[in-house]
Amino acid sequence: SAVISQKPSRDICQRGTSLTIQCQVDSQVTMMFWYRQQPGQSLTLIATANQGSEATYESGFVIDKFPISRPNLTFSTLTVSNMSPEDSSIYLCSVTYLDMVYEQYFGPGTRLTVT
Amino acid sequence: GIQVEQSPPDLILQEGANSTLRCNFSDSVNNLQWFHQNPWGQLINLFYIPSGTKQNGRLSATTVATERYSLLYISSSQTTDSGVYFCAVSSTSGTYKYIFGTGTRLKVLA
Numbered sequence: 327s328a329v330i331s332q333k334p335s336r337d338i339c340q341r342g343t344s345l346t347i348q349c350q351v352d353s354q355v356t357m358m359f360w361y362r363q364q365p366g367q368s369l370t371l372i373a374t375a376n377q378g379s380e381a382t383y384e385s386g387f388v389i390d391k392f393p394i395s396r397p398n399l400t401f402s403t404l405t406v407s408n409m410s411p412e413d414s415s416i417y418l419c420s421v422t423y424l425d426m427v428y429e430q431y432f433g434p435g436t437r438l439t440v441t
Numbered sequence: 442g443i444q445v446e447q448s449p450p451d452l453i454l455q456e457g458a459n460s461t462l463r464c465n466f467s468d469s470v471n472n473l474q475w476f477h478q479n480p481w482g483q484l485i486n487l488f489y490i491p492s493g494t495k496q497n498g499r500l501s502a503t504t505v506a507t508e509r510y511s512l513l514y515i516s517s518s519q520t521t522d523s524g525v526y527f528c529a530v531s532s533t534s535g536t537y538k539y540i541f542g543t544g545t546r547l548k549v550l551a
Contacts, residue, residue, distance in 0.1 A: 357537060368527065369541040416482055422537055428472045428491075430529075430539055432484040
């Protein structure tokens with residue numbers, strides 16, 4: 327499988343600010359997703375990042391809070407806006423590849439702490 | 442929506458022991474994966490197994506789709522097996538959106 331990187335790997339932010347997380351893949355992928363993992367919990371899907379169009383959000387997640395971009399087949403960003411301590415989580419991107427469309431592969435995650 | 446429950450929630454083993462982790466899902470699924478999340482948070486793909494049985498070294502998995510469950514077997518456990526094991530299922534054709542289970546936290550003692 328290809329290499330999936332995320333930046334930053336971790337950050338500590340103050341409440342009320344915003345953070346943009348980048349996900350970069352070194353080969354073309356079909357689909358890209360963003361997940362949130364709150365402390366001690368399972369993963370929850372935030373949205374599907376669609377190339378060149380608005381992301382598809384899951385119930386409970388809105389574009390104003392989590393704007394997502396995907397300008398091409400190998401790159402996506404997730405912004406966590408107007409952060410509060412409840413946003414402290416690990417944020418992970420995942421991808422599916424052209425030859426393995428049923429399997430998701432995950433980036434290393436971004437560990438966010440909001441103070 | 443589909444519910445995915447895993448058992449047991451926590452498991453402590455002595456090194457060398459065997460274990461079975463279970464994943465129950467509430468509706469029919471098209472895709473199922475098992476992951477290991479290591480202590481650093483990285484999710485590692487173990488198996489893609491919507492049905493049948495697969496083996497990879499000390500790990501094997503079986504999915505009985507008609508009865509809506511999957512099992513992950515770990516034999517001769519090692520301390521590096523510690524972490525959280527998740528199953529994830531996808532039930533909506535064409536979207537490949539996965540719903541994650543509740544997880545099993547495994548600790549292997551030396």
